[in-house]
Amino acid sequence: MANAAANGLSTRDLYLFNKGNYFHSYRTFGAHIVQLDGKAGVRFTVWAPNAKQVHVVGSFNAWNGDSHIMEKNGETGVWSLFVPDIGAGAAYKYEILTSTNERMLKSDPYAFASELRPSTASIVTELFRFNWNDGDWHQRKLEDSPVHEPMLIYEVHLGSWRNNGRELFWTYEQMADELVDYVVRMNYTHIELLPITEHPLDQSWGYQTTGYYAATSRYGTPAQLMMLIDRCHQKGIGVILDWVPGHFCKDDHGLREFDGTPIYEGKDWKRAEKPLWGTLAFDYGCTEVQSFLISNAVFWMDVFHIDGLRVDAVASMIDLHFDKPPELYTYNAFGGTENTDALRFLKRLNEVVFQYYPNTLMIAEDSSAWPAVTSPTYMGGLGFNFKWNMGWMNDMLRYMALDPNDRMRHHNLVTFSLMYAFSENYVLPLSHDEVVHGKHSLLNKMSGTYEQKFAQLRLFYGYWMTHPGKKLLFMGGEWGQFDEWKDAESLDWMLLDYELHGAMHTYVKSLNDRYGTTPALWERDSDPGGFEWIDVHNAAQSIIVFMRRGHAEDEFSIIVCNFSYHHYPEYLVGVPKPGLYRTAIHSEAAAFGGSVPTADSTKVHHSNKTAWHGRPCSITLDLPPLSFQMLSFANGEPRRNLEKTVLH
Incomplete structure (x- = not known):
């Protein structure tokens, strides 16, 4: 395809485009600032397989494309043209003469920038020189x-x-x-x-x-x-x-x-x-x-x-x-x-x-x-x-x-x-x-x-x-x-x-x-082993209790949600291990707009030996109405950390 070569296009790229396998087609199509035969300018490339003729019109030719008629590259349906002496910032469109001799103005499907609406012209833009630091x-x-x-x-x-x-x-x-x-x-x-x-x-x-x-x-x-x-x-x-x-x-x-x-x-x-x-x-x-x-x-x-x-x-x-x-x-x-x-x-x-x-x-x-x-x-x-x-x-x-x-x-x-x-x-x-x-x-x-x-x-x-x-x-x-x-x-x-x-x-x-x-809460999101119901059936009180597990043996959290208007001051929750459970976050903490004093919303709970919910031991929680609590197993934490009150 002589026209493709003359305009700096790769016939291989056009072949891949037609086959659905050109995955960097933006490097060819659209308006690209290039040098051809020692001249700086812009190469325009567009796919319009059924057009009778395609012109480039823009700010550089008073929107009259008679002198900027694009060349069709064989049977690819791709039209291209190199226009010298223009560069970034030029506004343009494609004027397409259809098979029925209708003339249409179209924005570039591959344009890298456009005018601010309601204007609709495409803008020649250089994208590939930004200095990234990531x-x-x-x-x-x-x-x-x-x-x-x-x-x-x-x-x-x-x-x-x-x-x-x-x-x-x-x-x-x-x-x-x-x-x-x-x-x-x-x-x-x-x-x-x-x-x-x-x-x-x-x-x-x-x-x-x-x-x-x-x-x-x-x-x-x-x-x-x-x-x-x-x-x-x-x-x-x-x-x-x-x-x-x-x-x-x-x-x-x-x-x-x-x-x-x-x-x-x-x-x-x-x-x-x-x-x-x-x-x-x-x-x-x-x-x-x-x-x-x-x-x-x-x-x-x-x-x-x-x-x-x-x-x-x-x-x-x-x-x-x-x-x-x-x-x-x-x-x-x-x-x-x-x-x-x-x-x-x-x-x-x-x-x-x-x-x-x-x-x-x-x-x-x-x-x-x-x-x-x-x-x-x-x-x-x-x-x-x-x-x-x-x-x-x-x-x-x-x-x-x-x-x-x-x-x-x-x-x-x-x-x-x-x-x-x-x-x-x-x-x-x-x-x-x-x-x-x-x-x-x-x-x-x-x-x-x-x-x-x-x-x-x-x-x-x-x-x-x-x-x-x-x-x-x-x-x-x-x-x-x-x-x-x-x-x-x-x-x-x-x-x-x-x-x-x-x-x-x-x-x-x-x-x-x-x-x-x-x-x-995220290591095992797609692993059924990262979730375990503790109490799923308590519809009568609108309470659910479940556990999320990480990869480490002691990396687990207990979640308790009370979706009811009722207050349950001594609610028993089964837990998998004896030890200390720290309240990691409480939705009813005063600092969050709730009614529970901050000190009470971050307390440490000691498990007791009462088996509950099919677990070997349990903890007793105060469940305010419409409340959420998350507790983390805390046996590995130094006691001074457990007694801190921390709101992030």
Whole structure:
């Protein structure tokens, strides 16, 4: 292909792209600042197989592409052109002449930056010269499997964590100073960003994307985003990106009918349509689309050092009937409703990502009952290493909304999740989806009076933190945001000046610390041997007691949750060993907004010889209403440490 060589393209790369095996296609496609024949300029490359002609138009030619006609590279469907004497900052689009002689202006699918909405031009950008300082972080990632490490994720929408007013966003650089330090102080291990890929509508929160390779210009430049991620890594914080391969929006400048025909969405319009969201699904059986999407996943890890992806709406990808009316039903070649192309795509995606980036995070947001989502592909699984536990989330939020007097009849909502807790590697999500669209904030979901809502939320957080699985909490939940999330406004930071909200903030910080420093709560998350019921059947009193175990023999914690309004001043709990048990954290401590004096909330309990709950000995606890307690086996600790009162 002479045209490819003349424009500095590799015929091998174009061949791999067409076959669905070019996993770094961003190094070829898009706008790249290069030198050809001793001249500096920009090489433009785009896939538009059914176009009659493609022009590059932009700020450098007064948006008239007559003198910048791209050359088609054989039968690859790829067009390219080298334009000398332009560089970073130039705005451009592709003017496509369709097979029906219609002219369309399209943004670059591989653009590394875009104009601030509502403008839609792509921007020539140099991405590959940032000076990273996170080598130590990546070395640690290679050494530690995330399955056996703590993972406490703070989910963030950058436009509303803090801002200076409606559409007056903080920059990535400001976030690098403020957000990262806050996350470190609060003892989180990871930040998860709602999609920051370029999107036209603020209210979509990034879930309806036009620019998969462009960090949104709302918050600044790609270099500023790199600064934010680099700062996270230097502070020991991982960064997860919400990634949306399930659908794309229909805006005219985007991927829809990109060359006048449906090349990204596929020819079957019934399969392409996503009526619930007003979007289009990708054609996962198209090899060029596979190269585009898998390269995009690799791109964020390679170029931006992202530590993992939360893959959005997996259930909608693998089910051909997902949220569709009957008139849009289609079936696979075997007569079933599984999207076999999407299943093959997801497996290949995970295989490629883990080939290049072992121990990265590939997290499926999947509400289906599809089996083996987090099993390796060679064992028949989809190949993710984590999956959101939507069943646990739905059951527990329903349970916590009940009047405690009615909970005895719904005890299974608390206990059922342990029937399947070890079937996958789970993340327990308390995400943005649960605090919008009339669902109320987490605090306002709780039943009871104002004070009881806080007690219940502290109890719920305690149970969540000690249940098997990694954790995710949406911003604002850490102090009990009372109103639903408002995506156009800043979080209600002023609530921290109110006593109970400030105390909740202190509690969550302390609970986060206990989680991170207690291996029993995360070392064996996916191992049934890391969990043991002590009392699962006490529906009448709405109390559960269980144990979490670490790898070391004496590394275990006892968890007691009283979901009732009743006070049990002398409640007997069976324990596996005689000795001392230290109260590691008590949700009703006065410092957290509860009624128990601090000294009493951190006491040491001596076991007695009374066998109970099938255990050889027991301890006696005071269980206030709506309370959570975690006790650690403390025989190995010096007594001076046991008698300390410490609130983190």
